[in-house]
Amino acid sequence: MKQSRLFPWIGFIFGAIYFLVPLIATFEFSLRMQRGIYSFKAYQVVLADPGFQASFSYSALIALATIIVGVALVVPTAYLVQLKLPRLRPVVEFMTLLPLVVPAIVIVFGYLRMYNSSSWLPMTGSARSTDLLLIFAYVTLSLPYMYRSVDTALRTIDIRTLTEAAQSLGSSWPRILIQVILPNIRVGVLSGAFLTFAIVIGEFTMASLLNRPAFGPYMQLIGANRAYEPAALAVIAFAITWACMGLIQLVASFSPGQKR
């Protein structure tokens, strides 16, 4: 059956235009800071701003901590659910999907009610403990993605055989997880990590409501007060998202499944 390719092409080109035009427009806008000529002035201004440097490093650090806590929480759980406690799978999967059901703003509202400075666990009492609360907030936010990547990676390897082999060689449980399982699911863990980074780095709602000096609230502030810098920030943010997704594809191409 020979079918016309005209409509598919029209659809594809329409899609390409819809996605590319805002990017081109944003880039063009970001070059307009100096009157009459195109220049990278807006980028220079943004990158030299101490507020940018401080908020970006803060968010990058929080993202890193989120990834570490997330991996430490998800890997043992997904491993044990698959190997020993399959009956718990529905419960655990429900929990990991919950952050998609409860909006971020509602989750952080709950935190503010539960962990405010006059509660039984005053986590918003000091800046450091609020940072910790923000990290936990981001762990919940990235939980669906992290769990899914790790769980998928665990399915592609034979964890039972690997575990039994390690056990018969006298490995302890922490050692099995860190030296046997983790290296074998590194592709899944890294995918989850990059996705987490992309989500956390520019997140606005939770950081803003917890009053932390993160990149998202900084961008919002610049957007409310400046003309051309926001466009430069949008281009930078898009480049970061693109880099994270590119890295996911790159590590996936090194995965054991791809070689065969």
Add this chain to the structure above:
Amino acid sequence: MSTTALPATAARERRIAWSWLGILPFLLFSLMFLLLPAANLIVGAFQDPSGNFTLQNIVNLGQPSIIRSYTLSLEISAASAFGGVLIGFALALATILGGLPRWVRPTLMTFSGVASQFAGVPLAFAFLATLGRTGLVTALLFGIFDINIYRGGFNLLSFWGLTITYLYFQIPLMVLVVSPALDGLKREWREAAAILGATGTQYWTMIALPILWPSLLGAFLLLFANAFGAIATAYALTGSSFNIVTILLYAQIRGDALHDPNLGYALALGMIVITGVSNGAYIWLASRSARWIR
């Protein structure tokens, strides 16, 4: 004594206990940072300021300004989800079943992965630079076609403006969600239908769409919930002036804009109910469509 009498069973029990211990941090974490905070709000929604049970907060949700913000949120979410499903499905259909060159599909998938995550504050900036008052497309439409969209009544800070902006992540999300379902349409079904004399239209209306509809409806609900909980884009576009429910809740958390903390909890409860129903239906439909698409 029992360990020597039944060594195997005891060892097995101990191992199971160890497994439970290993999963305990996760369960504790979910309890403290997901379940209890949400439950806390739900309880607060049914309490008066002194902690007694009341339904007054739920009744108070009926005041016109709150109803309006819920309505606007629901409209924008529904419109952007509907547009996202329609356009995303067409796009996926074109690239997967349209016989386009091989490079098209991975390109679209990569781009969808990026664009579906490109939300929040930067997305607002991008659309201000595109369709804002001094945006590129606005200027081009005026320069080339002499159309002033702002004089024509368009405003980025409106129902249509926000819907178009949301479509930027809704369409790619749809492409990602629906592609596995399209891959699941087996060649044999199409061939069998053709052998029995079905036309292309008959194949689509009588075979493909009935198989795909749980996926499509499920995707709609997923996109709907996705838009409903979003706030950063709208907030960066409009400041606190745009009356959708997430922005109202943000103002309430920031400075008790409703002058009634417990009404704020009820507002959050309403949001949980709406996204909960939407996602619950999605999960149910996804399990239904999983029967066909393996």
